Amino acid sequence: MYFRGIYGSVTEDVVTGYMMHNRGWRSIYCVTKRDAFRGTAPINLTDRLHQVLRWATGSVEIFFSRNNAFFASSKMKFLQRIAYLNVGIYPFTSFFLIVYCFLPALSLLSGQFIVQSLNIAFLVYLLAISLTLCNCMLAILEIKWSGIDLEEW
Numbered sequence: 001m002y003f004r005g006i007y008g009s010v011t012e013d014v015v016t017g018y019m020m021h022n023r024g025w026r027s028i029y030c031v032t033k034r035d036a037f038r039g040t041a042p043i044n045l046t047d048r049l050h051q052v053l054r055w056a057t058g059s060v061e062i063f064f065s066r067n068n069a070f071f072a073s074s075k076m077k078f079l080q081r082i083a084y085l086n087v088g089i090y091p092f093t094s095f096f097l098i099v100y101c102f103l104p105a106l107s108l109l110s111g112q113f114i115v116q117s118l119n120i121a122f123l124v125y126l127l128a129i130s131l132t133l134c135n136c137m138l139a140i141l142e143i144k145w146s147g148i149d150l151e152e153w
Contacts, residue, residue: 009058010055011061015062018072021075021076021077022073022075023075024076056090057091059090062084062087
């Protein structure tokens with residue numbers, strides 16, 4: 001079966017992968033003895049910021065196109081949908097990150113602490129239970145995705 005790659009997008013590699021997975025094709029990770037492809041990486045901050053801006057632009061383009069993970073066919077697996085949805089929405093998380101970064105400064109300028117009272121039980125719950133649970137779930141997903149046994153991990 002022939003597949004024509006997608007061009008004309010900033011993130012043509014993601015869109016091409018999406019189209020292939022949407023048709024039910026499987027992908028594998030290929031490791032060769034010699035490098036199959038060589039590329040270049042940004043050498044300064046300006047080039048790096050331009051690259052991140054291109055990726056973010058492409059991700060927003062994917063999110064608002066017909067290649068959105070919400071519109072995927074039933075051939076695409078659930079975790080693939082989540083991964084492609086993550087690619088599409090990650091630029092929007094920057095708004096929350098900016099607010100999160102400016103809230104401490106706002107607290108200092110206004111003299112008002114954001115959280116009026118600290119509850120020790122809440123902090124213990126947050127640190128001991130929720131962070132531990134999140135780390136365990138991430139470890140389990142890594143084991144599942146890597147295809148290795150728990151003992152090997």
